[in-house]
Amino acid sequence: MGSARRMIAVARTEFIHVIRDWRSLFLAIAIPMVLILLFGYALTLDLKNVPTVIWDQSRTPESRDLISLFDGSPYFSIKAYADGYDSLQRDIDAGTAMVALVIPGDFAEKIRAGRTVAVQVIVDGSDATTSRLAASYTNSLGMIYNRNIRSVSRSPGASGTVELVPRVWYNADMRSQNMILPGIVAIVMMVIAAMLTSVTVAREWETGTMEQLISTPIRGHELIFGKVIPYFVIGMVDVAIAVAMGEWLFHVPLRGSPALLFAMAALFLTGALFLGMTLSITLKSQVLANQIALVAGFLPTLILSGFVFAIENMPVLLQGLTYIVPARYFIAIMRGIYMKGIGLEILWLNALLLFIYAAVLILAANRRLKLRLE
Amino acid sequence: MLTRLKRMLVKEFLQMLRDPRMRIVVFGLPVMQMMVMAFALTTDVTRVRIAVLDRDRTPVSRELLSTFTGGGYFQIIRRVDAMDEMTRLLDDGTVRAGLRIPAGFAGDIRTGRIAQVQLIADGTDSNTTAIILGYANGIVTDFNARLNRHLPDRAAPVEMAVRAWFNPNQESRLYYVPALIGLMLLIFSLLLTSIGIVREKEIGTIEQVMVTPIRKMEFILGKTIPYVITGYISMTIMFILAVVVFGVRIHGSILLLYGLTGIYLCGNLGLALLVSASASTQQQALLTAFFIIMPCVLLSGFMFPVHNMPAVVQYVTWINPMRWYLEILRGVVMKGVGLQTLWPAVVAQLALAVGFLFLASKRFRKTLR
Numbered sequence: 001m002g003s004a005r006r007m008i009a010v011a012r013t014e015f016i017h018v019i020r021d022w023r024s025l026f027l028a029i030a031i032p033m034v035l036i037l038l039f040g041y042a043l044t045l046d047l048k049n050v051p052t053v054i055w056d057q058s059r060t061p062e063s064r065d066l067i068s069l070f071d072g073s074p075y076f077s078i079k080a081y082a083d084g085y086d087s088l089q090r091d092i093d094a095g096t097a098m099v100a101l102v103i104p105g106d107f108a109e110k111i112r113a114g115r116t117v118a119v120q121v122i123v124d125g126s127d128a129t130t131s132r133l134a135a136s137y138t139n140s141l142g143m144i145y146n147r148n149i150r151s152v153s154r155s156p157g158a159s160g161t162v163e164l165v166p167r168v169w170y171n172a173d174m175r176s177q178n179m180i181l182p183g184i185v186a187i188v189m190m191v192i193a194a195m196l197t198s199v200t201v202a203r204e205w206e207t208g209t210m211e212q213l214i215s216t217p218i219r220g221h222e223l224i225f226g227k228v229i230p231y232f233v234i235g236m237v238d239v240a241i242a243v244a245m246g247e248w249l250f251h252v253p254l255r256g257s258p259a260l261l262f263a264m265a266a267l268f269l270t271g272a273l274f275l276g277m278t279l280s281i282t283l284k285s286q287v288l289a290n291q292i293a294l295v296a297g298f299l300p301t302l303i304l305s306g307f308v309f310a311i312e313n314m315p316v317l318l319q320g321l322t323y324i325v326p327a328r329y330f331i332a333i334m335r336g337i338y339m340k341g342i343g344l345e346i347l348w349l350n351a352l353l354l355f356i357y358a359a360v361l362i363l364a365a366n367r368r369l370k371l372r373l374e
Numbered sequence: 375m376l377t378r379l380k381r382m383l384v385k386e387f388l389q390m391l392r393d394p395r396m397r398i399v400v401f402g403l404p405v406m407q408m409m410v411m412a413f414a415l416t417t418d419v420t421r422v423r424i425a426v427l428d429r430d431r432t433p434v435s436r437e438l439l440s441t442f443t444g445g446g447y448f449q450i451i452r453r454v455d456a457m458d459e460m461t462r463l464l465d466d467g468t469v470r471a472g473l474r475i476p477a478g479f480a481g482d483i484r485t486g487r488i489a490q491v492q493l494i495a496d497g498t499d500s501n502t503t504a505i506i507l508g509y510a511n512g513i514v515t516d517f518n519a520r521l522n523r524h525l526p527d528r529a530a531p532v533e534m535a536v537r538a539w540f541n542p543n544q545e546s547r548l549y550y551v552p553a554l555i556g557l558m559l560l561i562f563s564l565l566l567t568s569i570g571i572v573r574e575k576e577i578g579t580i581e582q583v584m585v586t587p588i589r590k591m592e593f594i595l596g597k598t599i600p601y602v603i604t605g606y607i608s609m610t611i612m613f614i615l616a617v618v619v620f621g622v623r624i625h626g627s628i629l630l631l632y633g634l635t636g637i638y639l640c641g642n643l644g645l646a647l648l649v650s651a652s653a654s655t656q657q658q659a660l661l662t663a664f665f666i667i668m669p670c671v672l673l674s675g676f677m678f679p680v681h682n683m684p685a686v687v688q689y690v691t692w693i694n695p696m697r698w699y700l701e702i703l704r705g706v707v708m709k710g711v712g713l714q715t716l717w718p719a720v721v722a723q724l725a726l727a728v729g730f731l732f733l734a735s736k737r738f739r740k741t742l743r
Contacts, residue, residue: 027658027664031668034668034669038669042678043673044678044682047682048682090715092539093715126548133505139511285393286657286660287399290660292399294561299407304410304414306499308677312422312423315413317413318413339497
């Protein structure tokens with residue numbers, strides 16, 4: 001009984017500490033909201049309006065047909081018409097254009113004569129993601145153009161053709177928001193949880209108040225759990241904010257069970273909190289603990305979790321490394337619940353691994369904390 | 375004045391690098407991060423895992439499948455007999471896409487009709503999905519061309535000959551590796567400096583500094599110069615790695631790069647001073663620094679292209695030092711251009727750095743409140 005009382009006392013002090021420091025509290029709530037707003041409104045990998053420059057040497061109705069395809073496409077936005085390689089190169093060098101289309105002078109003649117004509121497409125490879133997508137859309141426009149020509153003169157005696165009917169499941173209009181929002185919850189919790197708790201115990205050591213704590217009858221686990229509780233509350237509030245913003249602001253469909261979502265978030269949050277705690281206890285320095293939390297918690301969550309960069313595209317060795325990044329399992333769970341509407345019957349292994357991760361860190365934090373002076 | 379500054383610098387360096395763990399944080403972590411992230415940050419999509427439901431089972435359908443796997447873009451990891459199984463594989467993420475060939479596929483082709491093939495793609499990763507659909511379209515177009523190769527007039531009239539400048543194979547690594555240097559410099563200079571100063575406030579040693587005859591400017595310089603120097607050192611290490619390990623070639627002038635990096639670092643340190651002037655605990659400093667770092671990184675064009683953002687947000691990126699630095703990095707390293715092309719970015723960067731430092735010197739007080 002006394003144990004719970006002491007734990008609550010620690011939680012109360014930490015709560016007071018957090019609330020009195022209104023700025024930290026404000027930031028702990030504001031950072032997730034800013035992140036979600038940014039991702040919801042400003043940040044998208046969906047390609048559109050790629051600045052394009054065109055050098056039309058043909059200037060015929062045929063070449064204008066091709067240009068109008070680019071003009072009408074949402075993916076390209078024609079910024080300028082060039083009259084030579086020099087001006088074209090200047091635009092690409094300066095970054096005012098990322099795609100250049102060079103239509104040769106004999107474009108119309110060759111098409112009328114039924115010969116193949118090559119249109120040169122120059123893409124700015126310094127941004128490989130955009131350039132690869134742009135190249136693929138350029139090819140599609142080329143195919144559309146070819147189909148338009150052919151439909152005019154369909155040759156008899158041709159054998160049948162194959163038509164690809166693509167269907168995109170779980171995210172029919174391929175909105176990147178639908179994929180980002182479930183992932184952002186993981187990012188937010190890592191930032192708030194691991195980074196905030198990483199300074200808590202180290203602060204007591206640095207400012208000397210640890211000695212006062214040691215002289216009280218408090219035990220290690222009471223101190224740890226007491227300190228974690230306020231941050232757990234903040235973290236769950238952040239999750240609720242993220243889910244609410246996804247629902248009402250960005251209309252990201254939540255197909256699975258909200259209860260399961262919050263339960264899984266709590267599990268991941270616990271792991272993240274105790275990661276920060278363990279670092280804080282082990283390193284006893286706020287700068288160090290925080291830097292390590294950044295490097296061991298936040299950056300892998302951002303980079304190695306499949307949040308933006310698909311894990312299966314990484315080199316095999318690195319794919320192996322992602323197995324020790326808990327956010328990998330959490331993001332799979334979140335996307336499963338949000339987009340696929342599946343539950344524990346498929347996600348149980350991910351959930352189990354998250355549970356193990358949280359348990360290991362709780363044990364680690366408790367074992368590392370020694371309430372003794374050195 | 376110089377002696378005081380020199381003493382302060384010696385003290386700062388000692389304090390920063392006394393702790394061996396801190397030495398690792400300052401020099402080791404950026405390098406380690408770069409190694410991991412450079413390999414992870416890739417949007418090159420290859421060997422997409424697919425499941426196949428072939429209800430036709432004819433030589434023609436098999437030929438289509440071998441066209442799919444032939445280019446190395448797709449790998450068939452499962453052949454299924456029923457749609458249920460396909461659904462399950464997509465649900466649990468075993469495969470990224472499923473290809474469904476209906477019965478009568480070969481018959482349709484033989485009789486000159488249009489045969490449909492269904493590609494079901496997992497849209498949870500929308501960017502990869504767009505690329506996968508592009509690949510599949512290309513493959514089917516090739517397949518059609520081969521089916522009809524006996525007809526001379528069916529050769530594709532227009533052919534798009536795509537060439538990627540600055541990065542012929544369009545490897546994302548060549549772009550991300552230099553950009554990572556910009557990211558690391560921002561994170562480390564902002565976080566370490568601001569926390570370093572606030573630390574003195576929190577544990578009370580700033581009062582000892584105050585009673586010494588050191589002036590405000592000397593204190594600021596003494597606190598920031600070590601981080602400019604360590605910033606340069608870790609930048610050099612990262613560039614050596616970029617060149618040796620990742621095969622990045624610096625096409626432009628290295629001297630220019632170092633000069634412009636100095637402006638970037640000074641601007642970041644100005645920001646760090648602003649943060650530390652307003653924070654009284656390390657926790658606050660850390661959160662505030664993070665509050666600045668996150669939008670800077672996300673709105674820099676590092677992962678998300680600036681031209682994709684709404685117009686208003688594009689203007690907001692003008693006050694983002696990392697955005698300009700990435701433009702400079704990309705320009706010098708990949709395109710090999712110089713000041714005559716990069717001057718707008720350089721001017722913006724310079725204006726920001728001067729602005730941040732000016733604000734910092736206004737806000738920063740050596741005296742007690």
